[in-house]
Structures are given as structure tokens and as C-alpha cells.
Amino acid sequence: MSGEFLKIRAGKMRGYLNPDYDSDDVREFLKNPDRALVRGAELLKDSPTTTAAFVKVGVGGTEKEFHLKRANNKGFLYSLESLAKKSRPLRTYKNIMRLMAADIPTPTPVAAVEERRFGILKRSFLITERITGGANFYYWLKANFRNLPELDRIATTKGFAAFVRKIHLAGITHGDLKCSNVIILPEERPFRFFITDLDATRFSKNGWPLEAAVTEIARLSLSAYDTVDAEDRERFLKSYFDDACDADGWGEKNRFRRMAAIVMKKHLARQRRKKKYPEEYFTYFETGAGKCPSD
Known part of the structure; x- marks a missing residue:
């Protein structure tokens, strides 16, 4: 990675973006990552807390495979608690950067974004590279x-x-x-x-x-x-x-x-x-x- 992250805004989403993936295609994808979950995604998990899938995203004329993880909203109390802290995906992105700095192998982060309304968390996503052969x-x-x-x-x-x-x-x-x-x-x-x-x-x-x-x-x-x-x-x-x-x-x-x-x-x-x-x-x-x- 050429740097830790860029702070970005993509539509209603705000969060972090790996500078190596800063492109119009990725920023467009980050406006609504949910779309990738209904377009031929390889679903890995769908629970009350998390939905995860391998998705394909066009980047600069080529198709990239990412691991997309959505932190599902668990209700009103969960939304209230989110007022006082960053979403799980944004916290995870920062943790990944610290592990990489310590030379601990972990999937490379692509982006972490969240959508809020009046400060209340609505949606949040973590996107990482898919580890080929993993x-x-x-x-x-x-x-x-x-x-x-x-x-x-x-x-x-x-x-x-x-x-x-x-x-x-x-x-x-x-x-x-x-x-x-x-x-x-x-x-x-x-x-x-x-x-x-x-x-x-x-x-x-x-x-x-x-x-x-x-x-x-x-x-x-x-x-x-x-x-x-x-x-x-x-x-x-x-x-x-x-x-x-x-x-x-x-x-x-x-x-x-x-x-x-x-x-x-x-x-x-x-x-x-x-x-x-x-x-x-x-x-x-x-x-x-x-x-x-x-x-």
C-alpha cells in the first residue's frame, strides 16, 4: 500500500479508502455496496450481525474480486450506541493497518465506509482483497x-x-x-x-x-x-x-x-x-x- 488511507465521501457514504484503489470505478461502487450483494455475489455468511460475500467489481477495465462484509444493524439500541463510536468496519480498517505495520498477515483493505443520518448509523461496509487460493x-x-x-x-x-x-x-x-x-x-x-x-x-x-x-x-x-x-x-x-x-x-x-x-x-x-x-x-x-x- 502506498499510504494508510484516504478519507473519502462517496454519495451518502463516508469512510476510508486505500490509495492504491482510488479510482472513479471504486468510488462509484462505494456509493452503494449493497448492489454488489444482489448481482451474482458468492454469499459466505448471512446472519443477524453480518452479511459477507465475494463480489466482482470492475476497476479500470478489469474485474477485481473483493471480500465485502456488511455489518448489519441490530436495532434501535445498536443505532443509539453507534452515536458514540465509529462503526465496526471503520474500526476494523484501522486495526488492519496496525497489524500490517506489525508485519502480521491479514487481507489487504480496500475501503471501509458508513452511512449515517443525523449521526445515527444506517449502513456500514468493509471491503478487502480476496486472497487467491485461500x-x-x-x-x-x-x-x-x-x-x-x-x-x-x-x-x-x-x-x-x-x-x-x-x-x-x-x-x-x-x-x-x-x-x-x-x-x-x-x-x-x-x-x-x-x-x-x-x-x-x-x-x-x-x-x-x-x-x-x-x-x-x-x-x-x-x-x-x-x-x-x-x-x-x-x-x-x-x-x-x-x-x-x-x-x-x-x-x-x-x-x-x-x-x-x-x-x-x-x-x-x-x-x-x-x-x-x-x-x-x-x-x-x-x-x-x-x-x-x-x-
Whole structure:
């Protein structure tokens, strides 16, 4: 990117635009991104909170593929809350820029725009580049991981541990870290990973945010419970914890793991109280497979 962003106005929309995409075609598209959702878009998600799709947009005579994400309005209270803060897409755009500055791979932002009336948020959108050849990490794991050669399984596990460790050692916590919020390039060696859904990301000025990072590891581990075997998960935890301790100068690895186990146990208890997941979700982590490695 040649610069962080341009502040723009396109019709009723205001927001940020990547200078590399500053063109009449893109500005016209940003006046009403909803049109792209009804013209042959590849719908990825349509929930009360978010609508996401791959869309094609003409840019300078060529067709570009973008990932378009609309933050859906959740009602009157949501609109009132928006008076005091920027929309999720605009916050996410700024977070993406900070991650890119820290050399954390994430899809390149194209634009983030919002429409307001008398200060009340009506619509908001985040547009990023589509990562060619990328796959949702959770669905890729579920479909492919157990069939990989052993060396590729090890490489995937250790490579992903290094990716997550790099994020945390930069003083960054994602806020909703799970396998479905990661993109993998499965045809590349070594495997490459990209982090997505960054509206809840937090940045610490004091380096590695220990408890928040371990809570994220707990959430991440739970999100993969039906995609990998116990030995793969243990390899991931051992690689993350040992290498993170080494990189941070933390000599008491066993003490660190005990702290991590306590945090993960608390996270499990919170999730169980919500009654959102089947019981086998928790059994996996209470029969040995889910415990932090102790040596």
C-alpha cells in the first residue's frame, strides 16, 4: 500500500479508502455496496450481525474480486450506541493497518465506509482483497488435516503455532480468535496464514498480554476440537508455549503452563455455563487431550 488511507465521501457514504484503489470505478461502487450483494455475489455468511460475500467489481477495465462484509444493524439500541463510536468496519480498517505495520498477515483493505443520518448509523461496509487460493482454516482442517502426510501435519501445527505466537508477542490479542477467523494458503509450502475479523482486536503497550493471550489459546483450541487429534493439539500447545517462553525470556516454563491451564479451565467453565456446545466439546479437554503439556 502506498499510504494508510484516504478519507473519502462517496454519495451518502463516508469512510476510508486505500490509495492504491482510488479510482472513479471504486468510488462509484462505494456509493452503494449493497448492489454488489444482489448481482451474482458468492454469499459466505448471512446472519443477524453480518452479511459477507465475494463480489466482482470492475476497476479500470478489469474485474477485481473483493471480500465485502456488511455489518448489519441490530436495532434501535445498536443505532443509539453507534452515536458514540465509529462503526465496526471503520474500526476494523484501522486495526488492519496496525497489524500490517506489525508485519502480521491479514487481507489487504480496500475501503471501509458508513452511512449515517443525523449521526445515527444506517449502513456500514468493509471491503478487502480476496486472497487467491485461500481457504477458511476451520473447514480446511476438517476436510483435509487428518489425511495429510505426517510431516505436513507437523508443519501445519508448528507453523500455525508460530503465527499465533507472533501475533501475541507483538502485544496484540484478536478478541475472537478461532480457526474460522483464519485463512490458510494450502498450496504453499511452508503454509501461510492470514488473520481476519479484526473489529475486536486489542493492542497492548506492554508487550505480551499473558492472560488475554492464554484465553485466546483456550478459545482457539476449543474451536478445533473436532478437526484434529489429541497429539496434534498437544504439539501445537507445546510449540506455542515453549517457543513463546523462549522468545519472551520466560524461564519458568512449567509455571507458565500451570497458569495457562488455570485460565483454560476457567474459559471452559464459562463456555459450559452458556450451554451453547455439546458435552463432547468439553469432554475432549477434560480427559487428557485438552490439558497443557507438562514437560
